[in-house]
Amino acid sequence: xxxxxxxxxxxxxxxxxxxxxxxxxxxxxxxxxxxxxxxxxxxxxxxxxxxxxxxxxxxxxxxxxxxxxxxxxxxxxxxxxxxxxxxxxxxxxxxxxxxxxxxxxxxxxxxxxxxxxxxxxxxxxxxxxxxxxxxxxxxxxxxxxxxxxxxxxxxxxxxxxxxxxxxxxxxxxxxxxxxxxxxxxxxxxxxxxxxxxxxxxxxxxxxxxxxxxxxxxxxxxxxxxxxxxxxxxxxxxxxxxxxxxxxxxxxxxxxxxxxxxxxxxxxxxxxxxxxxxxxxxxxxxxxxxxxxxxxxxxxxxxxxxxxxxxxxxxxxxxxxxxxxxxxxxxxxxxxxxxxxxxxxxxxxxxxxxxxxxxxxxxxxxxxxxxxxxxxxxxxxxxxxxxxxxxxxxxxxxxxxxxxxxxxxxxxxxxxxxxxxxxxxxxxxxxxxxxxxxxxxxxxxxxxxxxxx
Numbered sequence: 001x002x003x004x005x006x007x008x009x010x011x012x013x014x015x016x017x018x019x020x021x022x023x024x025x026x027x028x029x030x031x032x033x034x035x036x037x038x039x040x041x042x043x044x045x046x047x048x049x050x051x052x053x054x055x056x057x058x059x060x061x062x063x064x065x066x067x068x069x070x071x072x073x074x075x076x077x078x079x080x081x082x083x084x085x086x087x088x089x090x091x092x093x094x095x096x097x098x099x100x101x102x103x104x105x106x107x108x109x110x111x112x113x114x115x116x117x118x119x120x121x122x123x124x125x126x127x128x129x130x131x132x133x134x135x136x137x138x139x140x141x142x143x144x145x146x147x148x149x150x151x152x153x154x155x156x157x158x159x160x161x162x163x164x165x166x167x168x169x170x171x172x173x174x175x176x177x178x179x180x181x182x183x184x185x186x187x188x189x190x191x192x193x194x195x196x197x198x199x200x201x202x203x204x205x206x207x208x209x210x211x212x213x214x215x216x217x218x219x220x221x222x223x224x225x226x227x228x229x230x231x232x233x234x235x236x237x238x239x240x241x242x243x244x245x246x247x248x249x250x251x252x253x254x255x256x257x258x259x260x261x262x263x264x265x266x267x268x269x270x271x272x273x274x275x276x277x278x279x280x281x282x283x284x285x286x287x288x289x290x291x292x293x294x295x296x297x298x299x300x301x302x303x304x305x306x307x308x309x310x311x312x313x314x315x316x317x318x319x320x321x322x323x324x325x326x327x328x329x330x331x332x333x334x335x336x337x338x339x340x341x342x343x344x345x346x347x348x349x350x351x352x353x354x355x356x357x358x359x360x361x362x363x364x365x366x367x368x369x370x371x372x373x374x375x376x377x378x379x380x381x382x383x384x385x386x387x388x389x390x391x392x393x394x395x396x397x398x399x400x401x402x403x404x405x406x407x408x409x410x411x412x413x414x415x416x417x418x419x420x421x422x423x424x425x426x427x428x429x430x431x432x433x434x435x436x437x438x439x440x441x442x443x444x445x446x447x448x449x450x451x452x
Contacts, residue, residue, distance in 0.1 A: 003059040004037050004147070011150055014067055021069055022153040023123030026187075029135045033149040040143050051360040052326040053270055053299040055143065058242050063183035063214050065151060066097060072178050091116075095174045097184035099154050113161035113196075116170065119187055122157040130157065134189055137220040138248040144272065145246050148185055148218040155187035160196040162224070169199035169230070169419055176215055176241060177207040183214040190231075194224035194252070199232075199419060206237040213238075217245040225252040225279055230418050233261045234426075235269060239294065246272040251311075253279025260416050261300075262426065263290040264433055268297040275313070276305040288317045289413040291433050292325035292357075302331040304344065312343040318413055320406055320434075322353035328360040333374065335367040342369065346376040351383060351409060406434045 011018065011034055019027045042056035043049075066072070091110055093102040100118035107116065115122065115129075123130040138145045156172055176184055192198055206213050215237075223229050235243060243266065251257055263269055275284055290298040304313045319327040333344045350359045363376040383405050391401035410430055417423040 001060070002041055003056045004040060004042060004143070007059075007147060007150065008034060008037055010065070017067055018151065018153065021067070021120075023120050023127070023130075025123040025127045025131045025134060026120065026152060028131075029140075029149050033140060033146045036140055036146045037143070037150065040146070042143055049301055049330045049362075050299070051330075051362075052297055052328045052358065053268065055244075055270070058214070058244070058268060059147075061181065061212055061214070061242075063181050063212070064178075065183055065185065066099075069099065069153075072096060092171045092173060093117075093156065095155060095172065095184075095186050097176060097178065097182060098152070098186045100156060111164060111166070113164035114166065115157065115159040115161070117157060118154055119157040119189055120154040129159065130189065133191055133220060133222050135220075137222060137250055138218055138246065139274070142246055142272070144216065144244050144270075145218050145248075148187060148216050148246075151185040151216075152187040152218070153185070155189070157189050158198075158200065159191040160193060160198045162193040163195045164193075165197035166199065169201050169422075171201045171203065174202065174204045174215065174217075175207060176205070176213040176237065178211065178213070179208075181212040181214075183216055185216045188217070188219040190219070190221045190229070192221075192223045192227045192229045195226045196224065197228040199230040201419070201422065202231070202233045204233075204235045204237055204243065206241045209238045209240070212240050212242075214242040215244070217243070219245065219247040221247070221249040223249065223251045223255045223257055226254045227252065228256045230258045231260075232417060232419070232422065233259075235263045236265045236429075237267065238265070239267045239296065241267040243267075243269045243271075245270065246274070248274045250276050250278050251282045251284065253281055255279065255282045257283070258285045258416065258418060259287070260413065261288040262413070263288075263292075263298055264429055266290075266292075266296055266298065270299045271301070273300075273302045274305075275303070277308050277311040277313075280308050280310045282311045284311075284313045285416060286313065286315045287413050287416045289410050290319045290327055291410075291430070292319065292327050293322040294325060295323070296325045298326075299328045300330070304333045306333070306335045306339045306342045306344060308336075309339050310341045311339070313345070315344075315346040316349075316413065316416075317347075318349045318410055319359060320351045320353065320409065321357040321359050324356045326358040326360075329378075330362045330364075331376070332364040332366060333376065335365075335369050335372055335374065337368040339369055340371040342372040342374065344372070344374045348378045349409070350378075350380040351406065352380060353382065403431075403434045407431055
């Protein structure tokens, strides 16, 4: 059975209710999304670019959608309590499942020229601003995007106006919670206008450990000319959490973007990144890491389009896979005809800890130009026994030596984080993760202000 049929039927039966809760700008795209879904068949495990994940099976689970927008009790202290000191971010915002829920004091320290809050509310109050980008960056033919568009009623809207530069990072905490299996459909729309600058941290957490939960997320990002964006995404969920995320970004001329996605704890995760240069002399650093053990699954797909000349991309993803876990990386760099003086580098490095762990890797270059500097590579193996032996001669036990080597393996991905407090925190969380902690910080937010 095609899992999409149950969602199409649900939409048809509840269209009036969904439209009543959603702003007209969001509702306008639902009909086309439904038509696309009717023609789709979800990829099964082993299909092209889906080596270790069955999208149809994942969406066949009987999740509930909160179409009535009923209030859901949750404990913010459970997420924000933390015992590792760190300075707080400039403003902390929150999505509870698929609904934006932040107190007004979160905006008090923000300068003029920063529009941030509920996507649904901004779509009602400033429909022209939202419709300029909503649904125009993400590909509606992607099943994750189409299904998200069909049901999305809220999420984060962030617009940093021309020339505004935020000195401290913003933080978005995504919380999955509820008394029953729930699919949270959230949408993020981020617009960084010309000459603006922003750092955004998005942290995913699941509160119930004994429930099947699913986060269905689409992120649309536009970065204007000479603008800068740092976007960090950290997942610290549960073994019964499924995350399906598709990020789409367009970059203007001379812009600079740093994206770093880190999966510390998860169940089954599919992260997709689609980045496109639309102006010359722009730069992108796309990094990521995943720590997989037990029977966890992490699938990563990336595509970087060099559609214009003189842009540079640097891509690095690292994974450790142990026990019966599996990881997959598929990356493609596309250099269009006429995109002269392109620099594009792609690397995937993996550590596999045993015979039952599996890692799939497929780095790709598609180049239609001679005037380029491009490279791609993959390396998958185990810890060097000579390095382990050397560290043991210095007085370390074998488990201690292996732990330190794994921490060092992830160091360059963490070093790409341009927020010192977050970078320091991630070193501690990674250390705890490799030491065998069931949760690196009690499943609490890596950038939350300390409550203890």
